[in-house]
Amino acid sequence: MTFETSPAPSTPGPRVVTVIQQDANVPLDMFEEWLDGVELRTIRSYAGETVPVDPTEVGAGLIVLGGDMSAVDDVVAPWLPATRELLAAASASGVPTLAICLGAPMWALARGGRLQVAAPPGIEAGVIDVQWRSEAVGDVLLGGLLDLTVAEGRRSTPMPSMHADAVVDLPRGATWLASSAMYPYQAFRIGSAWGVQFHPEAGTDLLSLWARADEDVDAAEVRDAYASRADELADAGCRIAQAFVVLVNERAVTGAALV
DSSP states (O other): OOEEEOOOOSSOOOOEEEEEEOOTTOOOTTHHHHSTTSEEEEEEGGGTOOOOOSGGGSBTEEEEOOOSSOTTOTTTOTTHHHHHHHHHHHHHHTOOEEEETTHHHHHHHHTTOEEETTOTTOOEEEEEEEEEOGGGTTOTTTHHHHHHHHHTTOSEEEEEEEESOEEEEOOTTOEEEEEOSSOSOSEEEETTEEEESSOTTOOHHHHHHHHHTOTTSOHHHHHHHHHHTHHHHHHHHHHHHHHHHHHHHHHHHHOEEEO
16 A cells, blocks of 8 residues: 655544434444544534535544435435535545445545446345455455455455445446445445445344335344344454554554555
């Protein structure tokens, strides 16, 4: 990896990570515990709290969570344009950024990619196998998961999932990191920003809540699938959260941005 050097902070301060929560039913969930070592500042955009558009206002990192709306449903969710603008600016400025589920297609769209609302394969619900591509080798956020799966004789990691919209073209300059059997663009990166279509933050109760809210999803099947792989799911989600904390703290200390 290479670094673009920027002035280091003059005085040490808290490692603030701004979290954009776009839906009352899509919180940080397990990440609240796993993001140990940073100070979390949650902006509840669904409740009318203002989304900053300047990446200097987010602190040392940015996480954009999912939601029940589509990435272009600006009438229903009027904060979406500002959030897309923030994602584009943060990913261009070197701020460690993680865009989850809805956040991923929002970011892809903001950087020139293309998405499809209610994509023909249908809803991808439950526990999916995220298949790592060779481009994920050495990736500072997700590469550790690939290393672990290879050591265990696999090339995939189980992850919670609940979405029907999908990225169909990545932005120019994006690195494609992972796919699934249903949807190709499960993880991608530009510089210090990552988009993941799956839900590494979701525990069994939250995933079950989403499943019960959708009549096309078998909620009992989703819950059973999670229970059968609960330890693997928790380990994978925790690894992503902890790797993100490392990136955030590294940037806060050194003032260097991954590019």
